[in-house]
Amino acid sequence: xxxxxxxxxxxxxxxxxxxxxxxxxxxxxxxxxxxxxxxxxxxxxxxxxxxxxxxxxxxxxxxxxxxxxxxxxxxxxxxxxxxxxxxxxxxxxxxxxxxxxxxxxxxxxxxxxxxxxxxxxxxxxxxxxxxxxxxxxxxxxxxxxxxxxxxxxxxxxxxxxxxxxxxxxxxxxxxxxxxxxxxxxxxxxxxxxxxxxxxxxxxxxxxxxxxxxxxxxxxxxxxxxxxxx
Ligand SMILES: *Cc1c(COP(=O)(O)O)cnc(C)c1O
Numbered sequence: 482x483x484x485x486x487x488x489x490x491x492x493x494x495x496x497x498x499x500x501x502x503x504x505x506x507x508x509x510x511x512x513x514x515x516x517x518x519x520x521x522x523x524x525x526x527x528x529x530x531x532x533x534x535x536x537x538x539x540x541x542x543x544x545x546x547x548x549x550x551x552x553x554x555x556x557x558x559x560x561x562x563x564x565x566x567x568x569x570x571x572x573x574x575x576x577x578x579x580x581x582x583x584x585x586x587x588x589x590x591x592x593x594x595x596x597x598x599x600x601x602x603x604x605x606x607x608x609x610x611x612x613x614x615x616x617x618x619x620x621x622x623x624x625x626x627x628x629x630x631x632x633x634x635x636x637x638x639x640x641x642x643x644x645x646x647x648x649x650x651x652x653x654x655x656x657x658x659x660x661x662x663x664x665x666x667x668x669x670x671x672x673x674x675x676x677x678x679x680x681x682x683x684x685x686x687x688x689x690x691x692x693x694x695x696x697x698x699x700x701x702x703x704x705x706x707x708x709x710x
Pocket of ligand 1: 562563646684686700701
């Protein structure tokens with residue numbers, strides 16, 4: 482077992498334990514490995530250990546890895562999870578499979594217009610700001626339903642769910658309550674008739690609280706690949 486393979490197993494075990502603690506089926510939570518700052522060889526190692534979904538924050542860095550791992554492309558799923566500027570949407574629409582960080586309509590419209598016809602619709606999540614911090618990324622919770630309706634209407638995107646990154650909190654209950662704000666928005670949008678099925682919540686430090694709040698996809702970097710400098 483390689484070191485990364487070992488870490489992957491440890492994270493999968495954490496997911497199982499966290500699900501069991503709250504009576505959830507472990508199969509209801511997917512692991513997205515966040516590979517930002519790590520070289521393609523590290524992703525190859527994770528892939529050899531059975532991990533196929535990778536999250537990248539920086540578009541240029543992600544594109545370089547997509548190219549470096551082109552031989553594995555058919556078995557990889559690339560998720561763009563970082564803030565997205567207008568001038569980067571074309572490359573993302575052409576190369577990635579998922580975007581988690583949609584927080585305004587203009588970006589979604591560009592991605593839809595630029596998604597190549599030969600590819601399946603781009604799978605997207607809206608990033609919701611659950612802390613209320615004015616300069617944080619994410620659509621304010623009160624505006625999420627309206628943005629969801631507009632994004633769901635775009636032809637080349639498939640709206641799958643929500644992503645949130647609450648500020649680190651000192652304890653489990655506080656962290657879970659912040660995640661639950663995202664879950665409440667998720668429930669509101671589903672109640673309005675949109676079939677969302679993905680709640681992208683939780684990272685290395687707080688995946689247990691996220692799973693307690695209903696996360697269906699945890700985005701885990703350092704617990705798999707090690708610390709980032
Ligand atoms: C870096 C990052 C992660 C992973 O964080 P870790 O603490 O290393 O697990 C998850 N989501 C986003 C959006 C990130 O930028």
